[in-house]
Amino acid sequence: MELSSKKLEKAVNEMAQLPGIGKRTALRLVLHLLKQPKEQTQFLAEALQNMREEIKFCNNCNTLSDNDICEICANPKRDKSIICVVEDIRDVMAIENTGLYKGLYHVLGGRISPIDGIGPSQLSIFPIVEKVKAGEVKELIFALSSTMEGDTTNFYIYKQIQEYSINVSTIARGIAIGDELEYTDEVTLGRSLLHRIPFEMSIKNA
């Protein structure tokens, strides 16, 4: 695409580097910015740069944070004896949005996937084992995606902490709230039958 301005072209090209943003979308976004007050572009640029330059990873749980220790880990109201193991920062956000979890997190940064060249050493697995060894942890909840790689990662971590007497659980797999039975795949439906829970429990937490 030939543009009449080199500056516009540069802005469009940089914007089009973002995932899922093609040249046309980038142009639409950049032209939108041109129609808005100059401050909007300035705020956007500054927010992005500040974020990229100054954001940190929490020393304890590995999630994104403004300080060395994130707000979740620093919160005295959170139960430090429960740790939920997740792959990604986005998983932390998803679980936080439920408002039903009051423990801490540990972000692995991915899952074991030999096909992508990701082994246990590239993930933040060692710190979990250390925490368990130190006796700080009563329960470990695996909340990884239910894929081959997620299961492998769960099992790898489980093997390392097996000898310590803590509870290890995984989040429930089953039919999503609002879903119809007949459209559910048989593996999920099968698992939801095997791992059925007492009816009273399901009413209590609804």
Next chain:
Amino acid sequence: MELSSKKLEKAVNEMAQLPGIGKRTALRLVLHLLKQPKEQTQFLAEALQNMREEIKFCNNCNTLSDNDICEICANPKRDKSIICVVEDIRDVMAIENTGLYKGLYHVLGGRISPIDGIGPSQLSIFPIVEKVKAGEVKELIFALSSTMEGDTTNFYIYKQIQEYSINVSTIARGIAIGDELEYTDEVTLGRSLLHRIPFEMSIKNA
């Protein structure tokens, strides 16, 4: 959406101001930037700010430009006696991409639309009339969208320059290349019959 970092939240909120970018997409884009080298964010931020601060509108044709006169108007190879009237900067880009037009442009900045409160005075119509009066122009091509507002704008401009002996044309409306006749709306099909062209001409320009 509660995020663990205020800086991240600010970047996401600014990103989500862009049209068609929701909070989730904004988060995805911002997290992508975090995985890339710091330079990428810096380049993006600088390109956007440079573009917004320094870009100009061409004094002659009103399109986006790095200088007072855009590259198209400054190009000695372009035919200055033909002016194509368009609504928007994006239309200039679209026509430039065809590589078939060698005249100049004039960007109106919109179309007459009383319902949106846009009258002739808000558009860059006066400069066209001035150019025609000055005798610089041999042909004026209307390339506005074929809507009620586009037609009104065409007609308004036409009325102002009617008395001068120049050619005034509009781009051809008809069935798009590759389209099937049976799926074309009857107005377009009807027009394409009325405005049929000699067969030899259609081969020559193919």
